[in-house]
Amino acid sequence: MPLFLYLDRQSFVHRRHPLVKVLALLLFFIAAFVMEHPLFILPLSAGIGVLVLLSGSAPTLYRLRILFLFIGIFTTLIWSFFYGRGARLTALPFLPVTQEGILFGLGMATKLSTFLATSALFLSTTRIEEFAYAFTLLGLPYRISFTLTLAFRLVPLFVEAAFTVIQAQRCRGLDIHRGHLLQRLRHYVLVLIPVFMGALRRADQMAIALEVRGFNSGRPRTSYQRAPWQMGDALALLAALGVTAIYLGLWRAGYGRINVAG
């Protein structure tokens, strides 16, 4: 079962320098963040959508479809009910549904979905080592970025171990999906114990394996240059900067907000 979102393709987006991807991710987040009105966020969402299609990352978005649906519906509903400002559309005393509230809810849903889609695009096109490399270039200590990569690398292994443990328990007559909530929780603990013990054993071995390969060698590190800087990188970064600048400009000029009547 593939747990990584990374998709091994050769698209324009994949080929970008990891630093450009990390910066673009942050810039697009800022651009989406400053807007409230859904109609102002949508062009950005559409742009991300085009990049998703161009980079062949659509399968990732499809895999996350439930999450998108969940975020879309719940955000819209919750903000519609609790926004509170503006003219009420219902007479319910505790649920002040307003037209502005609905609009704000839709804006929030679009914003969060755009965040999610941008992150998914990033993870589908950037290897763990690449973004750790980018973080190191941005000044994050190597040990922290390495720990981060290791965590990503280990999660799928633990999930795999968990599936094996579930099967092993099944052979002993335990169906973890049965029983009431408390029983199920207890069953999950029975699965987690072997997984956790296995993780500890593995961590122990891995620590040795890391040092055997020179981790903690006490010598100055070098960094393999994972991606040479290309013309396309400069263009992509400029484009991302441009988009964000436009968004910030609109925000400064007072666009993209939801005006509450009265």
Place this chain on the structure above:
Amino acid sequence: MEKEREVFHSVLSTQSSALSADAIHLDQVSFTYADTATPALRGVSLQVRQEEMIVIIGASGAGKSTLVKCLNRVIPAFQTGQLSGEVRLFGRRLVHEKVGELAGTVGMVFQDFEAQLFATTVRDEIIFGMEQLGVEQAEMQRRLDEALAQVGLAGFEARDPTTLSGGQKQRLAIAALLALRPQVLVLDEPTTDLDPQGRQEIFALLGQMRAAGHTLVLVEHELAAAAAADQVVLLSGGEVIAAGPPDHILPQIETLERYGVRPRDVDRLFRALGVNGCPHDVEGAVEVLRTSFTWNLSKDERTSQQDTRQQPFVLSPLRLCSGQASTSSRQAPSKHETQPASLPPLLHLQSVSHIYPGDSPAVCDVTLSIAEGEFVALLGQNGSGKTTLAKHLSGLLAPTQGQVFLRGQELRQVPLHKLAQEVSYVFQNPDHQLFADTVEEEVAFGPRNIGLGTAEVEVRVHEALTAVGLGPLRKSDPFLLGRGERQRLAVAALLALRPRVLILDEPTTGLDYTEQQRMMDLLRRLHREGRTIIIITHVPWVAVEYAERALLMAQGQLLWDGPLRGLCGQADLCARASFRPPDITLLGLRFGRTPLSVDEFVAWTRGNAERSFIPSEAKS
């Protein structure tokens, strides 16, 4: 201090040109792990010269790993305890170096290759160490290409290591070390978790590295690679029992067996036939036998080597697994399908295919029956589909096409608590199955799940623990048991459910010879009591010595369903599925027989003694 270390590294590099110094020199090294009373190493002394290969053998707990971990200070840096004696690398005494500082000097590969790989591409895996040691970009690229070429993984740079086969993963782990240009390479049971194909890959690579002048320290619990070494050291209880060149150590059959190492078939045969010599491989043994004896084989005997009594079931390997199940032309049905029609077989697979999402078929249109009381070996290399097939037999996986029947009832309709008492599956790694605080709790878990009362649970626990010989340890913590004991505990935990069928995935992996025999004798006893046993195994002698029927898988297809002896006689079929019969069988095949044990080979030569051979000693 820093300066001193720099000097050390330069000393090492200048000394490597002078072959006079010992690469490794241990003088009276003893080590006792913290919190234990008995020492793991007692006064071990040995010397390894540069460009030599030394093989350290011994049973589990003999101190093999402890010994090699002293070479780069993993002991005492990671595992604390009392270390005494002297460890010298290239004449320099190790005192307070960090493990990481020695990375460029001693490379170390471990049994568990999964725990040694931590990158998402092959390239990053190899670069990792070089970055730590501060290798420059251009040099890094050169070493990367060189290391990949050396282990035969050129062109794999962008691959995700998790998608590689076991042998490839272990080769990648070795390449990652080779890129650091260590002067000594230590391999701690590098082939234990590999299938025969992967083992061959590693042994071939070892041969190359030896030719290239690496100093190699290899730890193994078997002798496959020992014949090619310069020195073999047998350890037991932390002490050196015997040490010397292979032709001195390998023929000491009684000593090896006493200390838990399986002697080679060839050495046992030579002893029984009174032949001298210690050939490297089967080919060498054939040479010796040809010159020592006059083989007088009749033409008749050469051709009638196959057991023709049974018509095994050989499938064409060219069928495709498509959406429409091809109920294609099947050759002669196996003997197991020709039982009385009134009794449905214990287990029956009907045209079973299994396709993992987005993958090629793992199992492709397999039909077979297993009768009550059989002992079956499921063979094939990793990725051939044997585990997937076995999981269908136990209901852990449902077929994407076809059906599985248990005594004529479709398996997916059998409720879990009932299924658990019919078919059990023992996973390869016992640690995936153990979680309780005590041995008895572990065993009681299953019986409680199926709703048995306290008294009955106690009866089952007692019965199961007695069967596996863990009765005296019932109050112990499972996590503190040895690997062999944990493996037997995993079996006991399932035996307590009194299943009719036991399926075991690699029941002997990670066990030494004594533990392997103990495990397999347990299975033989359970089989004689009437249980059906199915083992998935890579170990040829285990399959040949214990099982009656072989199922051979390759690329998801069942290539052979029939007796083991018949399979061993089919050289091309074995080659196609990368199944390597035991050495004694391969040796026998060269003389037109298919012996499954040394005794059979010896009996055959003796039976034909008057007319078929004359010992060369008698001639001269």
